[in-house]
Each structure stands twice: as structure tokens, then as C-alpha cells.
Amino acid sequence: MNADWTVLANDYGGETVTLFPVIATTAERWIGWVTVESQRPIRRIIANMVAAALYADNGQQQYRRNVDFRFEAQRVDVQGNPYGAVHAFERTVVGSATSRSTRAYTLNVELVNDPSNRWRFRARRLTATDTDFEGTTIDEVKWRDLYACGYVDQLHFGDVTTVHAVRLATDGALAIKDPKLNMLVTRNLPRRISGSEFTTELFPTNSLADILSAVCLDPLIGNRTPDEVDFDNIYQTEQEIKDYFGIDVAQFNYTIDKDNLSFEEILTMISGAAFCRAYRRGSVIRLYFERATDDSTLLFNHRNKIPGSEQRTEGNDAENDGIEFEWIDPNNNDAPATIYIPEDRSAVNPKRIESVGVRLSEQAWILAWREYGKLMYQDCATQFTGLPEANLLIPSERFLNADNTRGRSQDGEFIEVDEDDPLLVTLSQPMQWQEGQAYQIFIQNRDGYVERMGVSSGGGARWALLEREPRTPILTRRTGAYFPTTYVIGVGTSPRQARAFILGEKDRANADGTVPLRAINYDDRYYEHDLDFHP
Incomplete structure (x- = not known):
């Protein structure tokens, strides 16, 4: 029983003025001990001391406030009893007179002397809060993380890449819940x-x-x-x-x-x-x-296409009017960069391309301009089903293709070569020769390449006179050739003459061996910026 309880009732009538009690302590206030156990000896510790902010502000000026702390570590035996010397580390979390963002200190220290699998740790604040400051003081520091580390004796862990990374505890970094690590590596x-x-x-x-x-x-x-x-x-x-x-x-x-x-x-x-x-x-x-070339590797006409399978589309169905080509710029911290064509960004509906594996500005520039060239100068697309020899074509390869979307055909195969005059050949299809007209013939040679030369009437609808002998001998079915030499005859600027295309897609062969093909017209302007960096 305390007699002072009667003082309030006897001396003050049971009431007092407002009181401001202060509770103070002078004892050391620790967080811990915290015991940590590991399968391997603990040789190093990493602890994070974090403050939401560290400053004092009197309404006119902001002042830096630093907080000192002490961290201690001691070994623990199997029974959980501490033994040995106490390792003490004193550090400072530095505040800021200008920033009110997160402040932190990472304690990364080695535990020397005899190794142990069990340690206990504790921490306390050394710096007292400034209660005399007339203004706002923000100086709360929290012990947020503790990591116990051991040495890794293995040089590698098999078929796996191991990376150790340190991430600063900034506000921006802490706001990311699932952080990812990007690194520049060379295999x-x-x-x-x-x-x-x-x-x-x-x-x-x-x-x-x-x-x-x-x-x-x-x-x-x-x-x-x-x-x-x-x-x-x-x-x-x-x-x-x-x-x-x-x-x-x-x-x-x-x-x-x-x-x-x-x-x-x-x-x-x-x-x-x-x-x-x-x-x-x-x-x-x-x-x-793929590059600019004058050579075509195959020639297609009605002899090596499925009749009625060809479709042609004049013009370009693409609705894009420009290119936005994204690549990785090593000169800008490996951040994505974009090449705009036209360069003034006047394109209303540009085609956006995210490249893969491109980190050279010259490489990105050439790829972007190639895409733009095919966007601007593509004026014809074709698709048809070719006979099995179409399997020889490679995507992006140039080939010649006669227009078989019309009723009549000015292409075919050679039936016979005159014994006395090797320039005189018999055609499989009748040709309407016109006086004073210049003709060109495209011959698919047996070496896989197409040859072009002049041709004229040989004295009849099925007779043609070649300008010179082909690079390789002409093969015909009468000589037992399985694939006879084929041709296409072009008349001036007639749309029926053989035209160069670039193979875009080649589907899997059908059950009968035929191959569906899709292609766009070939144009040298696709590659007009290829040599921009050539010395």
C-alpha cells in the first residue's frame, strides 16, 4: 500500500491540472540475441540497417541526421550456450540534408578465428534522438535483414551459371516486387x-x-x-x-x-x-x-507449276508507311534504341520490329533499311504450287517466274535441237513471232542457274533460233532426260515475260511431292543502303 494515493484526494480535491509525464531509461536497448545455424561454417555476415529517411527540419531548413549502431556476434555451441569472444562492429547510417528518400547501411564483415556453424547476433542504436531540436526529427533506423554466408570451395556447379549480385535498397528498387537481373555476357x-x-x-x-x-x-x-x-x-x-x-x-x-x-x-x-x-x-x-544479285537460280513456267495454282497480287497490301526498328545500343547502357524510317518520324502507321541479337549500329541500320525497301518497292506478290524441283529453292533466294495466270503461255520445254545447227531448237508451245519485235529467252540450265539471251523465229511457230549456245547442253525428253531444259520467252515489256521474285515462304511438300511457294517481286532497291558503311 502506498500512502501517496491519498494526496490527490486530500490536497487537490480529486483533480489536478494537465500533467506531462516523461518515461526515460538509461539502460542499453538491444534487438536480439538472434541465433543462426548453418550446415556449413558461417564465415561472413551481411546485415541491412534501413531508415525510411534521416533528417531534421525546423520549417526553414533541412539538416542531416546520422545514426550510429553497434552489431555484435558470438559463437554458440551445440547445446545453445554462447562461448568465445564477442565480435563487435560499429557503423553509421548517414542521413541527408537534401533528400528524404531511404537511407541505409549494409554491414558486410568477415567472422575471423575458429569457424562455427552456430552464431548469435544482436544490434542496438548508439546515437540518441535529439529531443531538444525545435522542429521535426526523422531518425528511426530498423534492422531489416541478416544473411549468414559461408565460403564456396567449388569452382563451378556443373552445367549452370551462378551469379552473385548486390542491389542497393533504394525506394525504386524496393518498389519492384519481382526484380530481374540483366547482364552483358559473352559465351x-x-x-x-x-x-x-x-x-x-x-x-x-x-x-x-x-x-x-x-x-x-x-x-x-x-x-x-x-x-x-x-x-x-x-x-x-x-x-x-x-x-x-x-x-x-x-x-x-x-x-x-x-x-x-x-x-x-x-x-x-x-x-x-x-x-x-x-x-x-x-x-x-x-x-x-541474301544480297543484291543479277542471278536467278530457278525458272518456273507452266511446265513445272500445277496448272491453275498461281495467283498474283499487284501492288502491296501492307498498310504500313514506315519502319520503327528496335535494337540494343551498347553506347547507351545497353538500353533499347529505335531507328525511325523516315527519319523525321512522319510515318503514320509504321511497322514495328523488335530485333534479336543486334547490338551494332551499322547492322541495325542496314536491317532497318532493307525492311523499308521491301515495304516501299514491293509491287507484286505471287503464290503457286511447284513441282518437286521447287524444293531446291531457298527462302530469300531469287528466281524467275513466268506469269501463268493468263490463258496463253509463252513458255515450255525444248523438244529437239537441230543436228546441223545447235542454235535451232524446237519448242513445245507455238510462238506467235512478230516482225521487228525483240525477244528474250530465259533458259533453265541443268547446272541450276537461269541463262538469258536473245531469240528469234526459226522459220515456224515451233522453231526458235538462239542468239548463242547455252552454257550447258540442252536436254530433251527424246534424249532420255528426266528433267528436260525449260524456257520462258519474253516480248519487250510484256507482263507475260519472266520476272524475278524472292522466295518468302516454302511450305512442307504435299503428299504428291509438290511444294506450295509464296514470293514477292525482286528489286535492287531493297539493298540500296547495304554499302553505306563500306570503306
Whole structure:
């Protein structure tokens, strides 16, 4: 019983003026001990001390407030009893006189002497709050995180990449619930010695040929044998790209981080970044480099197309009037950059392209202008079903195609070559020769290339006189040829003459061996900016 309880009733009538009691303590206030146990010896600790802000403000000026803290660590035995010396660390969380954002300090220290799997930790504040300051003081500091670390003796963890990263506890970083880490890395791959022989030592590379070779041979991606990859073609094509552009744009700079991509999709992605198309001839993988050319590899006419299968569309159905090409700019902290064509951004409905593996400005520039060229100068599209020889075509390859959408045809195959005059040939289709008209004939030679030359009447509707002998001998069915030599005869600027196209898509062969094809007209202007960086 305390007699002072009667003071209020006897001396003050049971009431007092307003009181302002103050509770104070002079004892040390600790957070902890916190015991941590690990399977490996704990050799290092990382602790975060975080303050929402550290400052004092009297309404006219902001002042910095720093907070000192003490962190202690001690070993613990199997029974949970502490032993040994107490390791003490004193640090400071520094405030700001200008900012009111998060302030923090990361204590990252090594625990020396005898290692132990069990430690206990505690922390306390050393700096007292300034209660005499006339204004607002914000100086609360929280012990938010504690990490116990051990040494890693392994040099690697097998077929996996391990990364240790430090992220500063800023307001922006803390606002991201699922942070992601992006890094610039270069993969180490074998280097080619010769043929299908590669080094066992690995080298950092972004070479198109090195990457394609490694992807093809990788047991988890291509799983191809060396006999199924034309390494000579791949490395020769890489050199052709460098020689053609005058700079090394035969590169691929991207980490494929998706496991649902097929081998064909990966090949298309890698080769497309370097102006190529990967294809398979038989069971062998090769590369085709798309560029301006005067040569066409195949000729299609009514003899090697399914009758009635061809459709042509004049003009361009695309509604886009410009290009927005996005690539990764290494000179801007590897941030995405965009090439606008037209450069004044006057396009109302531009085609947006997100490139993959492009980190060179020259490479991005050429790819963007190629896309713009095909957007502006495509004025005809065709699709038809070709006979089995259409399988020889490679996507992006140039070929000649006669217009078989009309009733009559001025193309066909050679029936016979005159024994006395090898320039005089018999045609499979009658030709209406006109006096004073110039004619051109396109001949599909047996070496796979189309040859063009002048031609005139040979004295009859089915007789033609060639300007010169073809590069390879003409084959006919009468001589036992399975694929006789075919031709297309063009008359001046007639739309019926053979026209150059670029193969866009080639579907899988039908059950009867025929192949559906889709193509757009060929135009040299697609490639008019290819040599912008050639020395």
C-alpha cells in the first residue's frame, strides 16, 4: 500500500491540472540475441540497417541526421550456450540534408578465428534522438535483414551459371516486387581448326559461324553430327558477309533464355540477324546470304507449276508507311534504341520490329533499311504450287517466274535441237513471232542457274533460233532426260515475260511431292543502303 494515493484526494480535491509525464531509461536497448545455424561454417555476415529517411527540419531548413549502431556476434555451441569472444562492429547510417528518400547501411564483415556453424547476433542504436531540436526529427533506423554466408570451395556447379549480385535498397528498387537481373555476357565456344575439327579450349565469341556451329552440335539443341553440318559453307558465308558490307556485321549478340524454342526457330533467329537464311539440303545444314544479285537460280513456267495454282497480287497490301526498328545500343547502357524510317518520324502507321541479337549500329541500320525497301518497292506478290524441283529453292533466294495466270503461255520445254545447227531448237508451245519485235529467252540450265539471251523465229511457230549456245547442253525428253531444259520467252515489256521474285515462304511438300511457294517481286532497291558503311 502506498500512502501517496491519498494526496490527490486530500490536497487537490480529486483533480489536478494537465500533467506531462516523461518515461526515460538509461539502460542499453538491444534487438536480439538472434541465433543462426548453418550446415556449413558461417564465415561472413551481411546485415541491412534501413531508415525510411534521416533528417531534421525546423520549417526553414533541412539538416542531416546520422545514426550510429553497434552489431555484435558470438559463437554458440551445440547445446545453445554462447562461448568465445564477442565480435563487435560499429557503423553509421548517414542521413541527408537534401533528400528524404531511404537511407541505409549494409554491414558486410568477415567472422575471423575458429569457424562455427552456430552464431548469435544482436544490434542496438548508439546515437540518441535529439529531443531538444525545435522542429521535426526523422531518425528511426530498423534492422531489416541478416544473411549468414559461408565460403564456396567449388569452382563451378556443373552445367549452370551462378551469379552473385548486390542491389542497393533504394525506394525504386524496393518498389519492384519481382526484380530481374540483366547482364552483358559473352559465351565461350570452341574455335574451328579446320573441317569439322574444333578446339577443346573455349574462347569468347559473337561470331555467326561459331555460334551456329555450336548450336548445331549441341546435344540439347541441334544434336547434329558433324556430317550433317556444312562447316565450310557456314564459315565461307560469314567471310562473304564481311567482304560484302566492308565491316563485321556477321554477329549475333543475344542470350536465348527460353526453353520452348525449336532448333529451327533458333537457327532462323541467329541467321536472320546476319542477313542470312539457314536451310537444309538433304540432311546437311547450310547458310544462304541474301544480297543484291543479277542471278536467278530457278525458272518456273507452266511446265513445272500445277496448272491453275498461281495467283498474283499487284501492288502491296501492307498498310504500313514506315519502319520503327528496335535494337540494343551498347553506347547507351545497353538500353533499347529505335531507328525511325523516315527519319523525321512522319510515318503514320509504321511497322514495328523488335530485333534479336543486334547490338551494332551499322547492322541495325542496314536491317532497318532493307525492311523499308521491301515495304516501299514491293509491287507484286505471287503464290503457286511447284513441282518437286521447287524444293531446291531457298527462302530469300531469287528466281524467275513466268506469269501463268493468263490463258496463253509463252513458255515450255525444248523438244529437239537441230543436228546441223545447235542454235535451232524446237519448242513445245507455238510462238506467235512478230516482225521487228525483240525477244528474250530465259533458259533453265541443268547446272541450276537461269541463262538469258536473245531469240528469234526459226522459220515456224515451233522453231526458235538462239542468239548463242547455252552454257550447258540442252536436254530433251527424246534424249532420255528426266528433267528436260525449260524456257520462258519474253516480248519487250510484256507482263507475260519472266520476272524475278524472292522466295518468302516454302511450305512442307504435299503428299504428291509438290511444294506450295509464296514470293514477292525482286528489286535492287531493297539493298540500296547495304554499302553505306563500306570503306
